[in-house]
Amino acid sequence: MHIGIYPGSFDPVTNGHLDIVRRASSLCDKLIIAVARNQDKRSLFATEERVSMLIECCSDDINNVEVVSFDGLLVDYCRQKEVSFIVRGLRAIADFEYEHAIALMNKKLAPDVETVFLMASAEYSFVSSRMVKEVASYKGDISSLVPDCVIPRLMKRLCSV
Ligand code: ADP
Numbered sequence: 747m748h749i750g751i752y753p754g755s756f757d758p759v760t761n762g763h764l765d766i767v768r769r770a771s772s773l774c775d776k777l778i779i780a781v782a783r784n785q786d787k788r789s790l791f792a793t794e795e796r797v798s799m800l801i802e803c804c805s806d807d808i809n810n811v812e813v814v815s816f817d818g819l820l821v822d823y824c825r826q827k828e829v830s831f832i833v834r835g836l837r838a839i840a841d842f843e844y845e846h847a848i849a850l851m852n853k854k855l856a857p858d859v860e861t862v863f864l865m866a867s868a869e870y871s872f873v874s875s876r877m878v879k880e881v882a883s884y885k886g887d888i889s890s891l892v893p894d895c896v897i898p899r900l901m902k903r904l905c906s907v
Contacts, residue, residue, distance in 0.1 A: 750774035750862070752833040753820050756781050756796045757789045758896045759803060760878055762835065762870035768808060769864055770833040776810050778827060783817040790879055790903055803893035821856035832859060837866040837874070879904070 750770055756763060756779070771777040779800055783793045791799070793815045800813045816823045824832065832852060834845050849861040866873075873891050882888050882900050889897065 747776060747828075748774045749776045749778065749827060749829045750831050750833050751778040751780050751820075751824060751827070751829045753780040753782060753816075755784060755789060755875065756800060757784075757791055757875050758796060758878070758892065758900060759800050760870070760873050760875055760892050760896075761890070762837070762866055762873040764803060764893060765867050765870050766833065766835040766864050767804060767811060770862075771808050771810050773833075773862070774810070774831070776812060777833070778829065779804070779811060779813045780820070780823065781813070781815040782820075783815050791899070795899065799893075799896055799899065802895045819855065821852050821859060824856060824859045829859060832861045834861060834863055835866050836863045837871045 750773060752767060752770055754763065767777065767779060781793055781796045781800065789796070797813050797815050804811045804813065820832065823829075832849075834849070836842060836845060845863065849863075852859060852861060878888050878891050879900070881891075883904050888900070892900070
């Protein structure tokens with residue numbers, strides 16, 4: 747079985763992430779979406795909430811996806827789950843330097859695990875979780891940027907911080 751993993755913070759999941767999930771899921775038998783349990787505690791949403799939003803928005807039309815959370819080194823988790831490739835999305839040059847460094851480090855630590863980059867689709871190439879949170883905090887319209895299930899949660903969360 748050919749297993750891919752798409753790791754990230756997903757704080758919260760955006761339509762850009764979902765576009766990558768859809769495209770990556772067609773490249774493997776199973777795609778694991780792996781939510782990083784951030785150590786720095788700067789996430790707006792708790793890990794469990796980030797996981798549950800992903801499960802909710804993937805359940806309708808993508809059926810070879812599993813959503814999990816993980817901590818520790820991604821490559822250790824990849825070995826444990828027999829993952830053959832890591833998926834990352836590239837939006838712009840700004841993403842490249844960071845992604846390049848992580849990909850080379852992961853390759854060094856686990857030479858048998860490849861990193862595959864998917865270019866962001868043009869309509870989502872400007873979308874990031876950070877920008878979505880910023881726009882939402884000023885009550886801007888984010889309805890075309892995130893899945894429906896994220897909107898009420900984002901509003902509730904931003905009103906309580
Ligand atoms: P991280 O904190 O690991 O960067 P993110 O949740 O921000 O995690 O993103 C996970 C991955 O998805 C990264 O590779 C990022 O470049 C990619 N990504 C984020 N937003 C988009 C988007 N709009 N289109 C394509 N890829 C994206």
